[in-house]
Amino acid sequence: MLMSNKTVIITGANSGIGKESTIALSKMGAHVVLACRDTAFGKEQHANEVIADIKKQLPNASLSFIPLDLACFDSIRNFVIRFNQQHSQLDVLLNNAGVVSLEKRQTRDGFELTMATNHLGPFLLTNLLLPVLINTPKSRIVNVSSKAHAKGKITFSENRIKTRRPYMGLATYADSKLANIYFTQELAERLKGTDTTVNALHPGGVASNIWPDSNGIIGIIRRHIVKKLKTPAQGAQTSIYLCSSPDVEQVSGKYFYKKKLKQTCARAKDKATQHKLWQVSAECTQLNNEELKQPS
Template identity: 45%
Template structure:
């Protein structure tokens, strides 16, 4: 019988943790003994998530931080708040994501999906990287999607100003997650930090219900056939905790197995170009 994985003394930071797979992952890591820090935007939902973890896990060590991940200033404040409370970080789970019908811009002037789904995890990871390195072996897990296969990074229109389709822009942001993972893994080679991307599956959560178009109908009609949040969280939990993937980095996982992403997601030239452009946009030193 395999011994239960324990994460006693470990600190795990989870974005998008107020519901769905983020919340289920928090419960699972809490059961393993980790301190879980839940990031949410809405105070009420964030506190409800804390209570849900405490109800599911006796003696859970759970904390919260507030952030609006569409704002780079808020991402910077999140990193500073975390550092003021914790001297270590063992798992960073970049889980938050959104899909919206109509193009919206953030306070920074960025297209909202690109900012929230890609630039926020890019910046947050950078700002906490020294803590991850000092706490190693540690892990960065980026929640992507198999929707990335229909995405295309257009470096002449990263902000989708020329044309906007909600699902296409979402798919491109998920492609960016994998390209970021690959570029980060190269930079982390030789350190005690690994990074991997995950497709959680098509999950029955609140995701997509804020849309009004075709994708909303897909979500509604497909709900009976989708994974539960618990099912969708399994691979995120696995990559965050399993000894089986210790030392594995730069890979893409589906159902706890390594899978090949699209050819575009394996393009290291694009990964490097996206890294440099993301660094410029977020004010990170390349």
């Protein structure tokens, strides 16, 4: 099978696109590590329930669970320690998990929740996993971004990513998706000369648990929009493609939609902001020079 003897980490594997990606890559023969919170929220399933569900369909599926909370830097570091204790290779890292917080919320590390979960967390996780990724032949990193990145803007204040004032949840989500694009492009530059690629994607509008339940007019609009959205299985197709297809084996630093190469917005081509975001993200996550992949 296409993914036989491959090890894959999928963040947010217990719902939506992440769960569908887990099912698809398991069918291809991969061992999938479900990287998600140990406590299910809202409509999420616990990872062990997801594993049981998949095993009913695919009795031979190779699946495991390591707890991960992308909003907590200690949780990320503990995840990497446990993964490295259990595995000596990592063929694919699918940074899939994401949130939208309509109210301004802060993580225990002191960062705005949406940016921390959607960008800073994956930034830290990816950098800590780079040694095993680089040592695995033809490994891939896949970042789930969004076309919402075109509405995003990254600015800085005292070596931190500036949060919009007044706080706007959807605008902050767009900012975090632009950060995903900058991160993908900068990391691709730093991975030149290695056997590891990194790409980003827009999954399309998907009816998933990322969008919080709301009352009032926002809730009415949300329910109306959800009826027109893709199913998670449809939204997962480009993620699955970038994780597994031989067609993109040598492609890196690019942005995809519907399995096709697409252009990012003009703002995403701002190299100065891209470089600055990397530096600020490294400071925020307290990565030291030994843990950071330097430009080749």
